[in-house]
Amino acid sequence: MRDPMERETAVKDGPLGRNGLIARKRPTLTWKDAGGAHSLVVETLARIGSAGACVIHVDDPTASRLHAEVELLDDGLWIRDLGSKNGTFVQDVLIDRARIPDGAAVRVGSTTLTVAYEKVPMPVDLWPEDHFHELIGGSPAMRELYMLVSKFAPLPDTVLIQGETGTGKELVANAIHQASPRAAGPMIVVDCGSATDELLESELFGHVRGAFTGADRPRAGSVEAAAGGTLFLDEIG
Numbered sequence: 001m002r003d004p005m006e007r008e009t010a011v012k013d014g015p016l017g018r019n020g021l022i023a024r025k026r027p028t029l030t031w032k033d034a035g036g037a038h039s040l041v042v043e044t045l046a047r048i049g050s051a052g053a054c055v056i057h058v059d060d061p062t063a064s065r066l067h068a069e070v071e072l073l074d075d076g077l078w079i080r081d082l083g084s085k086n087g088t089f090v091q092d093v094l095i096d097r098a099r100i101p102d103g104a105a106v107r108v109g110s111t112t113l114t115v116a117y118e119k120v121p122m123p124v125d126l127w128p129e130d131h132f133h134e135l136i137g138g139s140p141a142m143r144e145l146y147m148l149v150s151k152f153a154p155l156p157d158t159v160l161i162q163g164e165t166g167t168g169k170e171l172v173a174n175a176i177h178q179a180s181p182r183a184a185g186p187m188i189v190v191d192c193g194s195a196t197d198e199l200l201e202s203e204l205f206g207h208v209r210g211a212f213t214g215a216d217r218p219r220a221g222s223v224e225a226a227a228g229g230t231l232f233l234d235e236i237g
Contacts (some may be wrong), residue, residue: 027077027100029070033111035059044070048108058112062086063109063158064067068114072160075099077115079106133175135168145172170234177230184200185229188222 007106014191030039040046051065055074058067064084071078080097081088089107090098100106106113127146130138135146153176161169170189177187190203206221 017230020043021215021235024120024122026044026120027072028116028118029106029113030116031056031058031111031113033059042072042077045069047111048079048081051107058108058111058113060109060111062100063111067108069098085130124175130237133178134171138196146175149175150179152176165235170232173232174231178232182229186226186231187230189232189234191234192223 015118025161026082027042028039029042030037040056044097047066047069048054048056048058048062048063049065049067050058050060054066054187056070064082064086066082068079068088071080077100078097079088079090079095080102081095087094087110089095090100091104092107096189100115102117104115106115124144126140126143128143129146130136130143132146132149135142135149137143149172152191159173159176161172163169173189174187177183190200192200195203202215202221204221204223206219206224207215208218209215
């Protein structure tokens, strides 16, 4: 099955280099209840339940007042149960949280909601070159990434970089660092996936001599070491 949020990008010349149109798949929920037939395009987070205040209101006495919530993320539409009395099901599987594939049926109480994705063209700015610092690649998807990195890099905010192992998250983090006002400072990488809780705390915040077995000298933490630069926490999931 293809990813429900898979995107196709058409590129055209523009006044600032090149611009693109992304065909992003937008989810629509449809359902029937005692009040009739309904449909809703989901654009952000929306709650499902029998309470009148719910964006996705179901006229169903077997559904909890606040039954579940759906949220549109980059990789599709996700649903999370909110402690409902009868549970939330996706394709007849009881879930706590799950991504909803195209055409899937979601059941809350005795009401079934179906999800359909439609392609909606959206304009997007593309980086004018086929590289950005150590990142190399001229595809529209890569140039869209470069543009996003260039916009995030000047900000002092925390950035979450998502991707499977081996997709180049550290390269993206390094590109953000190099393009930022902090480029002259250190770039510190901490591998969170290979450290125990005790060692991770020491790695981040340092320790004094004798804090634990093997701590024979004081050590500054990575947070302090990265002052004025960038701290990249790898494998935090």
